[in-house]
Amino acid sequence: MSELQTVAATLSIEMYVDCPNEECTNYINLLDSSDTDGYDHNDDSHLLRQMFPKNRDHADFKCDDVTCSVCKTTFNVRELEW
Numbered sequence: 001m002s003e004l005q006t007v008a009a010t011l012s013i014e015m016y017v018d019c020p021n022e023e024c025t026n027y028i029n030l031l032d033s034s035d036t037d038g039y040d041h042n043d044d045s046h047l048l049r050q051m052f053p054k055n056r057d058h059a060d061f062k063c064d065d066v067t068c069s070v071c072k073t074t075f076n077v078r079e080l081e082w
């Protein structure tokens with residue numbers, strides 16, 4: 001009988017929000033600065049640390065002053081749905 005192969009896993013994380021501008025509806029990845037007008041909202045792992053909150057409540061998730069690359073609308077994000 002041959003041995004099972006072992007491979008490495010790759011973690012890929014995306015956090016999406018819909019642009020609140022109804023005429024835009026751009027689908028924005030908060031972890032991709034090219035979607036957020038060049039600003040890195042995950043500086044110092046600000047967003048990824050909130051994936052595992054101490055009180056296990058994603059209602060506390062927040063990301064402020066996000067600017068849509070397409071229409072330049074700026075908005076806040078509250079809550080993280082899994």
Ligand SMILES: [Zn+2]
Binds near residue numbers: 071072073
């Ligand atoms: Zn937009």
